Amino acid sequence: MWFLLFVEAFAAFIVACADAVGDDHHTVRERVVRAVLWPATLWVWFTRREMPKLARFGAIVWLFLTVGWLISLESDRVDTMWLFLVVAEATLAFVVYCVDALSLDLQHAKLRRVARGIFWPVPLVQYLRDRESIRMIQASVTVWGLLTTGWLLSLGIDRVAQPMGWVH
Numbered sequence: 001m002w003f004l005l006f007v008e009a010f011a012a013f014i015v016a017c018a019d020a021v022g023d024d025h026h027t028v029r030e031r032v033v034r035a036v037l038w039p040a041t042l043w044v045w046f047t048r049r050e051m052p053k054l055a056r057f058g059a060i061v062w063l064f065l066t067v068g069w070l071i072s073l074e075s076d077r078v079d080t081m082w083l084f085l086v087v088a089e090a091t092l093a094f095v096v097y098c099v100d101a102l103s104l105d106l107q108h109a110k111l112r113r114v115a116r117g118i119f120w121p122v123p124l125v126q127y128l129r130d131r132e133s134i135r136m137i138q139a140s141v142t143v144w145g146l147l148t149t150g151w152l153l154s155l156g157i158d159r160v161a162q163p164m165g166w167v168h
Helices: 002-018 028-036 040-047 051-076 081-101 110-118 119-129 133-164
Strands: none
Touching: 002 028, 002 040, 002 051, 028 040, 040 051, 040 119, 051 133, 081 110, 081 133, 110 119, 110 133, 119 133
């Protein structure tokens, strides 16, 4: 039951973030209702061809999907739970650090970028709520690069290094 509640809240959060794009004149109360009733909101977006909102929704889902793949790849490769948590936190902190490095405001503020990386959920929500989606796309590209690199290294270990006896 708790899992279904989490899924509903997560879907509502994604729709609320996607709803922030475009010329929108809805009040906060209306936005909350639209987020809670996310299946109806998506239906309206599809039937009325709300392309900016649908594109934003797809980009957010893609970001979370690739982050999930990356975290599950790390989970498969790291033996202990505490080390996995450290690696996952460091990965998401690195993503935020890289995205902030591309920002003109934060490019030369290394300590601020490190602090934002440590508290990565706050900047990540800012990326998702940003009206222009640029940082969210940069985060997706960064995660995708880490994910494909991880897949390539895993493939090399599983298919080459272990059969040759280089890694046990």
